[in-house]
Amino acid sequence: MGTSFPNSKTLSLFSLQVLFTASFSSPSTAFANETLSQCLISHSQASHPIISAIYTPANSSYSTVLQSYIRNLRFNSSDTPKPTLILTALHESHVQAAIVCARKLSVQMKIRSGGHDFEGISYVSISSPFFILDMINFRSVDVDIETETAWVQVGAILGEVYYGIAAKSKVHGFPAGVCPMVGIGGHLSGGGYGNMMRKYGLSVDNIVDACMINVKGKILDRESMGEDLFCAIRGGGGASFGVILAYKINLVHVPEMVTVFRIQRTREQNATAVVYQWEQVAHKLHEDLFIRLVMDVVAGKNTGEKRLLSMISDGFPELGLRSSDCIEMSWVESTLYWMNFPIGTPVDALLSRAPKGLMHLKRKSDYVRQIISKDKLELLWKRMIDLERPILTFNPYGGKMGKIPTTETPFPHRAGNLWKVQYATNWHEEGHEAAQHNIELTRKLYNYMTPFVSKNPRAAFLNYRDLDLGVNHNGDESYEEAKVYGVRYFKGNFNRLVKIKTKVDPGNFFKNERVFRFFPGKKKVKCPNK
Structure with a gap:
């Protein structure tokens, strides 16, 4: 496998264990006659005042609150549509008031809980007016x-x-x-x-x-x-x-202790054979094993432990796992390890909400149901080298995933799938042109994968929303x-x-660019306290 990639690029393989287009609408007469802030205040309980949870553009903290949980810089530009108001609800009665007022004033309500939201659906709309119901204070x-x-x-x-x-x-x-x-x-x-x-x-x-x-x-x-x-x-x-x-x-x-490992292989280090064998066995290995495959194009040169080693050597010897590759730690420590925190980082780092760095993002997904041949893998590597930016991650199925009926929950991607694919493109460059360029790179790799993934339909994962x-x-x-x-x-x-x-929801109140449209019961409940 002595052939070098062009432009001094190598394909690095890491094995790891363990809707924004909508129709414009004019502000309603009701909204013009009564501001959303006034409505919220009038429908709030005296015992749980709402005014401190309301942020309008006139409030000096409005921009900070809006931007605090925007994780994709594509939706943090000056021309991104902004909400007329942000309600950082402090009590369930505030949520009830938000629903009442949004219906009364015909204003769209976006619900944000503060996670990744790859397409900005929870805090961006071109429907006018709209506001954000921010659930970030509900965090117990x-x-x-x-x-x-x-x-x-x-x-x-x-x-x-x-x-x-x-x-x-x-x-x-x-x-x-x-x-x-x-x-x-x-x-x-x-x-x-x-x-x-x-x-x-x-x-x-x-x-x-x-x-x-x-x-x-x-x-x-x-x-x-x-x-x-x-x-x-x-x-x-x-x-x-x-x-x-x-x-x-x-x-x-x-x-009490789990075993983790990372192994890096380049194409010159027989990565194609390793990946091909991973395809054969990753979904069949013992359910205690999870081996994720991450494929990235990088610049550079061509360069419970006993039980784990036994399982790997029996089912996946091509990986070449050695005792020195294995690290034992607690389960909670492993959650930091996979986010590349240094070993020994205190576990209270899990409480941090400040990202290491924000980027512009595009994500897509696929499901694979048949093995990809070595020859096709080689062509895939070459295509990835040509494009440079998108990273591919393969997450193996099998085990419990093949035992739960597809109708048990709305999630249908169970038995029959060998692994799920994530396409990930990140970039730092600002501007519409850079965004279009990088999104198009992602689309090109996605299109190239068409012969290898599920069909009729070509399936996708809801958590990786893709407009x-x-x-x-x-x-x-x-x-x-x-x-x-x-x-x-x-x-x-x-x-x-x-x-x-x-x-x-027969009136389709809870609508957004990714919602189900409908075809043209009274017990008092006490929820857990915050």
Whole structure:
């Protein structure tokens, strides 16, 4: 394998264990006659004043609050449409007031819980007017080890959830994402996956209850919302059905020590053979093993341990894993390791909400159901070298992912898939031209992968929302527009979600560029305290 890549670039392979186009609308007469701020104040409870949670452009903190949870710099430019108001709700009554006033004044409400949101759907719209209901103050994590459950509010980040669990137990965890700064609200409502998905399934497979406010302003739990709606908000996109306040999750068992490793291979180091063998076995290995494959183009030169080594040598000897590659640490420490924190970093780093650096982003997704041949892999490497920017990540399936029925939750991508693909392009350059260039690079690699991925439909992952797949203008053709991308995210579950949407939100109040359009019950609930 002595051939060098052009331009001194090498393909680095890391094996790792363990909708923004909408129709314009004019401000309503009601909105002109009564400001949103006035409405919110008049509908708030005296015992829970709302005025300190309201930020308008006249407020000196407005820009800071708006930008504090914009993680994609594509949507932080001067020409990005801005909300007429931000409501950082402090109490559930504030959420109820927001729904009442948004309906009364015909103003669109965007719901933000503070995570990645790759396409800015939770805080950007070209519908006018719109405002943001920011759930960032709903961030408590209440862990009950005796019942092995936790109530987590939607404004919490994954790091806070992991830290809260580890503070109570060394042998419990939760199967969720790799990045600690992902917001739990969007993560859980869209599916959620991480290094334990082959062992315990997706995050949504481990949700046992929820607390939400519906379009009528009523607070519902699992019993009062019914099983259909409870199913929909576990992978079908919660913001299409109501305002989620909190989820109750089942904790899972983890060993006191886990083993992690990173191995880097270049094409000259027989990477093609390693990847080809990874394709054969990654989804078949013991469910305790999760080996993620990350493929990047980089400049440079061509250059529980015993049990783990036994499993790897039996099923994947081509990887060449050695004892010196393995590192033992607690499960909670491993969540820092995968985010490239130095070994020994205190676990309270998980509580930080300040990103190491912000960039412009584009993400896409795919699912692979058949092995890609060595010859095709070689051509893929060459295409990646030509494009330079997009990174490919392969996340293996198998294990528990193949045992849960596709109709159990809205997430349908279960048995039959060998791995999920993430396309990731990051850039620092400012401006529309740079954005178009880098987005087009991502699209080119995505198009190149067409022969190797799922078909009819070409499936996609809801948590990696991708407006290239289509948008919903929420007009007369809304259902047909939604179906274009809906069947790719949900396959056979799409129409089931549409029927639930029709029932619980017949006026389509909870709408955005990625919502289900509908076809043309009274128990008092007490939610967990913040």
